[in-house]
Amino acid sequence: MRSVMLVDDEPLIVKGMQAIIDWDQNNMEIVGTACNGLEALSMMDGGPVDLIITDIMMPQMTGLELIRETKARNPYTKFIILSGYEEFQYVREGISLGVENYLLKPVNMEELEATIKHMQRDWEHEEMRQIQMDQSWRILRNNILQRWANETIDAKEFRERAQLLEIPMNKSTYCAASLRIVGDDQGDDPQMYLPGITEQCEQIGNKDLPDGCGIICFPDQEGDIMLLFVSAGTEGNDEWQIQALTRMKQAVTEDTDARVWGIIGQSESTYLGFPKSCKSVKLWLKNHLFMDCNTFIMQVENEEEATNQHQKKPGPAMEQFHKLLRDGEVTEVDRFIDEFFNVEGKELCLARTPFFNSAIQLMLAAKELEKTPDYGDIFGPLSRIHTLNKLKQLVRKVVHRTLDTYHTAEKTYSPHIMAVLEVVKNHYQDELSLKTLSQRLELHPNYLGQLFQQEVGTTFSDYVNQYRIERATHLLLYSDKKTAEIAGEVGYWDSTYFYRQFKKYAGVSPTELRSIYMKK
Template sequence: MRNVLLVDDEPLIVEGMQSIIDWNANQMQIAGTARNGVEALATLDGLSVDLIITDIMMPRMTGLELIREVKVRSPLTKFIILSGYEEFNYVREGITLGVENYLLKPVNIGELEATIKHMQHDWEREEVRQIHIDQSWRILRTNILQRWANETINAQEFRERAQLLEIPLTKSRYSAAALRIVTGHDMEEPQLYRPIIAEQCEIIGGKYVPDGCEIICFPDQEGDIIVLFASTGREGEEWKYHALYGMKQWIVSDTGARVWGVKGQAEQSYLGFPQSCRQVKQWFQNHLLGDSETLLESLDDRNEAAHTYENREPAMDQFHKLLRDGQRLEVDGFIDDFFDVQAEAGHSARMPFFNSAIQLMLAAKTLEKTPDYGEVFGPLSRIHTRSGLKQLVKSVVHQTLDTYHAAERDYSPHVMAVLDFVKNTYKEELSLKTLSQKLDLHPNYLGQLFQQEAGTSFSDYVNQYRIERATHLLLYSDKKTAEVAAEVGYWDTSYFYRQFKKYAGVSPTELRSMYMKK
């Protein structure tokens, strides 16, 4: 509802204006009345008004004087002036002040309603413009905060932008927290608009902020909601827990998602905020979360790096036999038993589970003639929970079993020769033209035959085979990436990187970071 103030020294005019149209139907309400400009200003001291309808000639303060004074106090307030025929010179001055319209007494209902409709369009356009301004401001602030957290902005630029964007730099304590949202199956990217969630979290968190402290929320590039706590250091930590808990509970109730929150250690100045951010992000990187609904973890006075975890390996001989026998229920039972044996309600170290999951998936992939390693490594970066990791392993293994235990395909002698040649000479330069000469076939015919029987092109098969060999070397040897590339037939290391990323879904460096060799 828009608030309207009626100002006229004639009571009958004021009464008539209140009933002349249906104000509610026009999304407006009469918020107050006054007999002159002085009374109107007194009323405005405790009232926000969108529209003032005022007479021109009044005792003590005229309508024009009132308009000049209100425009200083509230530039967005709109005005309609009421006048008689003999007051046109005053009306002209009112027009120069930017009033919406002037209406002759007695007021014409149609003209008043038309003026109101016009103002409503103006208000709507102004609201849209203000939303765009607010969103642009938030987008800019989020960008600067992300760069600050990642330390990709120089100190001078950050200080300048921080002053413009009202980012506090003079507090005594700075700490970061992160809220990670997982909806449904965490292999799938949840369709949630993180900036809106961050904006609402900031509003909720603000309810718990003591005097002298500030809180800012923004989404990072991985979809986590980062919380900046800036405090004087005299308030303790309790309010931060209350703020995080309130945000977490709101996200759970509003989205139905599971939420985990981690708060980092407090640093002595704003320069330490990136360190606190790295700490909470590293915690998520090092842990898989359990299947409990929520978690709120504090890293204060803890040294996560000092923790050691037992890396329990699956019984691979048994698993290989189950795969070859094609016993899907037994395979699923094996995977369930392995992942559920340590299924405590809380979190657990990520690396031991990742190591074992990669072992299980690669064991299945070795049964495929043209394995797609992107199915193994591509989704791993999106896995946050043990249940999500277990589901990924099952998905990869099921797909392998579906193809491996289908009816065996009989390859023609020519295609068998090509497969054997690739297996024995994949380190060398290979081409379909060279092979076709050895087999005394036309290259086009051999290529079509291979595509038909193997289900993939010759070049794709060669690259997939080489990437398979490279994967084992990267995981189970200490050879440098360039050495691995050369050993599997890639003499250009940059080309090897591109091909590996294409077929495996991750870079060689990312692959090694996912798997910790023992």
């Protein structure tokens, strides 16, 4: 079933479009409505839609801007424009953007339905061409498998696609597994070749399997190779799964010279349980850090083990660390970090949360020394870290960068700039501008702007935004306030603008930040 989004700032138009066409009869489903382009884009963060029917003139983002932005993200989305404007410039630009039709309000329903029928024929032809090409067939299968694993596909659509793509649905056991490839900092990233590696794994894994058993491999959006183990037997012997995963793991290690970890999830009795098995694997990976061993294979026995935080780690001695930072004792700082991240024993993996939380505490402590902290180099890399050693390296890198600048000669600001910095510190939640401040200081705004950039090393607007994001970061990490409330407290009255600025300066969204920093 094709997905449809309606975008118009007139609610009556949207309601009318929902009711006047039999969408089910046309094998289509309205998955969302929006009153402007920005709202529509945010709704598509969870995935693209097949068809967008949009007005042109809307607040915040026009329909034409929405089309351009959406096509940059997903060139396969189709568009129909509904407009009250017959001006040639809109028609011409709509045609240049490749829209399916440009219809004037009030809409001629026969013409609209004819346009939809035409698009359906185009979709059918496109699907046939893709299926006839082996690579396109594999891409389509990977997409269906990803949506199946994430439970983002309609049951009826999955059954139809599974039959076409030879995904088994009548086996007695279904089990998910994952191969995570972790390359070194030097050389090529193995994940660049993930599609080819995945195809190779499937070929190797399916050799010498017991009768009735099979393996399907597909890459997921996090860069892991996901595996579907199926079996027609009911004896519950999973030894063949371990043997096949070992063969694939060894082949990937030899080809990429990278560390490879294999995780096997829970077995389920029907294809409906495969997403649950996938979740158990991904949850286990999310909750653990690995030691720097070469390769290993582990089995997730049950959901309780998947969430087991078996490694208890007390937090760092922050008062001591703050003193070392202020004293600038780099050798002692490094010794402190090394000792904290030193783990005795022979464990292959550790609970991620306590180590991540402690690492963030240490890096934020260093950032507090900076006048204009940039949080992008903290939170951006965290999602790509899977080993304890890499986490330690990130902490040392961030701390060293701060100490290199902090313990140089202190800058002496002019009285005018000191006054500006004091205003930002005490009134960052208010509307601030160089024009207003220049009037208070009796300076020309252009001169004040040049003086600020010369002494502080950044523009006034960047400094204000960085300061606000710093305050927002502390509220996100150390309070339970909602994101919209925090945005207002630090001076952003438009939540959408706050999200954009936060992602720009911190490297992750507010939601992602809180997800990374899971509270103990």
